[in-house]
Structures are given as structure tokens and as C-alpha cells.
Amino acid sequence: MTDHLLDRLVVAVGTQYLVDAEIGRGGMAVVYRARDIRLNRRVAIKVLPPELAFNVDVRERFLREAQTSAQLAHPGIVPIYTVDEAEGLVFFVMALVDGETLGERLKREPRLPVGQVRTILTDVADALGYAHAQGVVHRDIKPDNIMLDRASGRAVVTDFGIARAAAGDSRLTVTGVAIGTPAYMSPEQALGEREVDGRSDIYSLGIIAAIQGVEHAGDAGEARVGDAAAPRAAASRRAGRARERDRARAGQEAGGPLAGCHGVPRCAQ
Numbered sequence: 001m002t003d004h005l006l007d008r009l010v011v012a013v014g015t016q017y018l019v020d021a022e023i024g025r026g027g028m029a030v031v032y033r034a035r036d037i038r039l040n041r042r043v044a045i046k047v048l049p050p051e052l053a054f055n056v057d058v059r060e061r062f063l064r065e066a067q068t069s070a071q072l073a074h075p076g077i078v079p080i081y082t083v084d085e086a087e088g089l090v091f092f093v094m095a096l097v098d099g100e101t102l103g104e105r106l107k108r109e110p111r112l113p114v115g116q117v118r119t120i121l122t123d124v125a126d127a128l129g130y131a132h133a134q135g136v137v138h139r140d141i142k143p144d145n146i147m148l149d150r151a152s153g154r155a156v157v158t159d160f161g162i163a164r165a166a167a168g169d170s171r172l173t174v175t176g177v178a179i180g181t182p183a184y185m186s187p188e189q190a191l192g193e194r195e196v197d198g199r200s201d202i203y204s205l206g207i208i209a210a211i212q213g214v215e216h217a218g219d220a221g222e223a224r225v226g227d228a229a230a231p232r233a234a235a236s237r238r239a240g241r242a243r244e245r246d247r248a249r250a251g252q253e254a255g256g257p258l259a260g261c262h263g264v265p266r267c268a269q
């Protein structure tokens, strides 16, 4: 199946890209390492499975979202170079990040050093602040969509605005209830609301922060809150109870100080 997809991709990209090897796969797409021959630079190519590409609505929404996301230019956001469709495949070409995802890192080391947690949170909050100001919402902030660049140590966000666009209605039941893994999802997304805004991303980033908070609370000898799922459950319950207006205010307040941390000594300690 994979080799078949690789063969199709090689035909689809023609002579413009030299496809090297698969570097990873998520719930619905496969990512390959490749080289842009004309520009002589390394790229990552993400391919949607043919069954998604066949759906006209999904394809159009995906291409539209990719165009919007391609307008984003920020050091904390993996740039999209191009999106294309050929040979029945929809794929997009983006910068190749030399490093690992935060998800992979956390599997090896569930409790990260405090300084690194702060760097990751501020980098991602910065990127979110920028994107939200441009009217673009990520909609799937989670450790697997945050990459840690080996050379700079920076955190960069992948799949901006695209993850959910590609998933589209396939992650929703007919009643509009979200399915899939809701671990980092905001309550409004979990309820299947289609028009979510930047506050939803801030909620997801807050879950990442809360899990690290629990890890470190255990280290300091304080009572551990069961396991890493506890803060998610507690945060979801609180957020679910809060009125819409209150949650909106909380989201804005949470994003502001984090996004302003760059270069401020002892900020967010």
C-alpha cells in the first residue's frame, strides 16, 4: 500500500521533486522526505490518501485552507510551499524540519526540563498569536503537530489550518458529534462546532502546559494528580461548565501573557 502510494507520488511530482523516503504517518496522511530539484532544497511532502482526494468537497476545502495557510510567514510555523493535485493524489509541499515531534519526544521523556517547556509554550503561543491575527485557526494543536528543530531548539507548528480541513466531515458523525481522539480538543470542538476560533487553539496549548505542570508537581514532592489524563478531564469539566462568555475571556487572558514572553527574563516562571 505504502509503496504503491510512493510510486504514485513519484509519478505525480514528475521531475520537480526527487522523493526519497517516508518519514512519518499520522491518522490519515503519509509524509515523505524529498528534494526540490530546481531550488535544491530539502522538503517534506504530505500526501492525502486517494479516498479523501476523491471527495470533491474535502479536496476543495483542503486546497482552500492550504492557500490560506500558505500566506503565513512566521519562524514558529512550518511554511507551506505549494499544494497540488495529480494522479488522483492531493499533496502539499512544506519545509522539512530536521528534528522530532513533541509527541515523539514526550514518549521518550514525559517530563521535560522547565526551560524547554517554557520555550515550547512561548514559541507555539507566539505562532498562534500571529496566525490568529491573520484570521487563521490551527484546529488541531497537539504534540504530534509541534516539531522541535534540532539545530535551533525552537518549536515549530505543522499542519496549520489543514489538519481539520482535510479531516473535514469524516471526523464528524451525522449528528455533528466529533469522533477521534479528543485529548487536546476544546469542548466546543468536541461538541462538533464547525466555526471555532483561536481560543480553541489556546485551550489545546493549555492542555499541553497542564500535563507538564502535573509532571513537575510530582517532581516537587507535591501530591500527584493521578495520571497525565487528570488535568485534561478537570479542564474539560471546568470549561464545559463555564459559560461561553467566561471561556472567551479566559482564553484571551491565557494567550496574552504566554505570547508576550519572548525576551522577557523570568517570564512565565
Ligand SMILES: Nc1ncnc2c1ncn2[C@@H]1O[C@H](COP(=O)(O)OP(=O)(O)OP(=O)(O)O)[C@@H](O)[C@H]1O
Pocket (backbone or CB within 6 Å): 023, 024, 025, 026, 027, 028, 029, 030, 031, 044, 046, 078, 094, 095, 096, 097, 098, 100, 101, 144, 145, 158, 159, 163
Ligand atoms: N514538515 C515536516 N518535516 C519533517 N517531518 C514531518 C513534517 N511534517 C510531518 N512530519 C513527520 O511526519 C509524521 C506524520 O505527520 P502527520 O501530520 O501526517 O501526522 P500526525 O500529525 O501525527 O497526525 P494527524 O493525522 O492527526 O495529522 C509526523 O509525526 C512527523 O514525524
Ligand SMILES: [Mg+2]
Pocket (backbone or CB within 6 Å): 026, 144, 145, 158, 159, 163
Ligand atoms: Mg500532523
